[in-house]
Amino acid sequence: MRGLKGKVGIVAGGGRGIGAATARRLAAEGAHVVIGDLQGDWAGEVAESIRSGGGSAIGMMLDGTSADSQAAIVAAAVETFGGLDIYHSNLAGGTGGDIDILNCPVEVLDTSFAINTKSHFLASQAALPRMLERGGGAMIYTSSGAASGGAAWQVAYPMTKNAIHALARHVASKFGKQGVRANVICPGVVLTEAVKQHLTDEYVERALGAVPHTRLGQPDDIAAAVTFLASDDGAWVNGQVWHVNGGAQMRD
Template sequence: MSENSSGAGRLAGKVAVVTGAASGIGHATAALFVREGARVVCADISGKENQSAAALGAGAIAVHADVADPEAVQQMIATAVGEFGRLDVLFNNAGYGGPRGPLTEFDDDIYDRLVAVNLKSVYLGMKYGIPAMLATGGGSVINTASTAGLVGQKGQAVYAAAKGGVVQMTKSAALDFATQGVRINAICPGMTWTGLAHRGAGGPPPADLVPPQPMKRWGRSEELAAAALFLASDESSFITGTALPVDGGYVAR
């Protein structure tokens, strides 16, 4: 199926920014947004953002951005407005898990980078993205948190703290803008089969590698993208301040 932004769709006429768009959940979401009629800015730090955007056709453009850098985030938002005239959807998706282990074994620089990429990036995205949305009547912000931000996970203290911060920042910011046309929600992925979940993995997960989720399988990037699409679309017009687990039942155990 070719990717294009023509015709009707659930995001027809909308402009979106997706961070971490060169792989995994970000790329799947950018692709789905384009199929549903949006024009998409594909932001990434990997150097693969041009390739990712090119694969999606005329409805997507690339921006190289470190989402923990205020100037880069401002430029990312300015590119969306400058190229497409507005900003309707911001998917603050970029992040990474970092090493696992007791927090006493973490180097301070690893802590700083984990918090910067996973939490500060969400703050910066909203700080500079929401004013652009307000200028044209509002929009939808979706932040990628994690099940680690909802329940404790051994060896994940720093990552969980950052993602828990995303959940609470989402809820509080949603209250700040609830009467101004900007909805702010988070999705909380469970264990999802992406390059971050298992580096270097190609193809489907091995049959003997089953995550501890009640559905007894890995999530797929496309399933997270579908949740992001719902929150980006007008179908979720009365939803704000929620943290939606997309986790095969992990949090409900």
């Protein structure tokens, strides 16, 4: 894709799954990549695999719910590669105990908010000043189809993922004239390592039956969409929520 060679990108939550696939795709397109993950050794392994293939990457521990940790990964990008052009904020989790509104403990909501909303807020606060110094950049947030799916069995995760959409629209509106684009990807069922570990074969088969497609998603499918939004090919896309789900939800 156009315009990625030599750019500097951070992938938060890049140690496995969608984040790792995105880091590899950005590096394949010629970008320098900083990979952050709560599991710092995972981030290091992905970075090493990129370097062994001729790409440019470093990996480090990132606690996305910590302002200091978010500041540190942005500083690492600037110190190592000279600036920051792309931030893929890909953190998600906190679904344990997340059930219907009458039975979901408030502690579960607090955890979900920290991981699925606060982390993206802090990423934006850390990254945007550096992007503005470069004359613009791309903030790309991972949300979820759960944000609009209307699940009866889960309340906190969809609520806190929806907040990302408002954040992206704010960033796009506030900083678009200064060259910053902010967009959201909502994946459908993507067969990451975590999904394969936690979902039963019956669930996967049922999910495939509900999708008007020949297969469920792969991490590379989401990585391709993120990379497009980061590239010059996506220069006219700003403030949008893209559902990348094989047709599981068909939305305007």
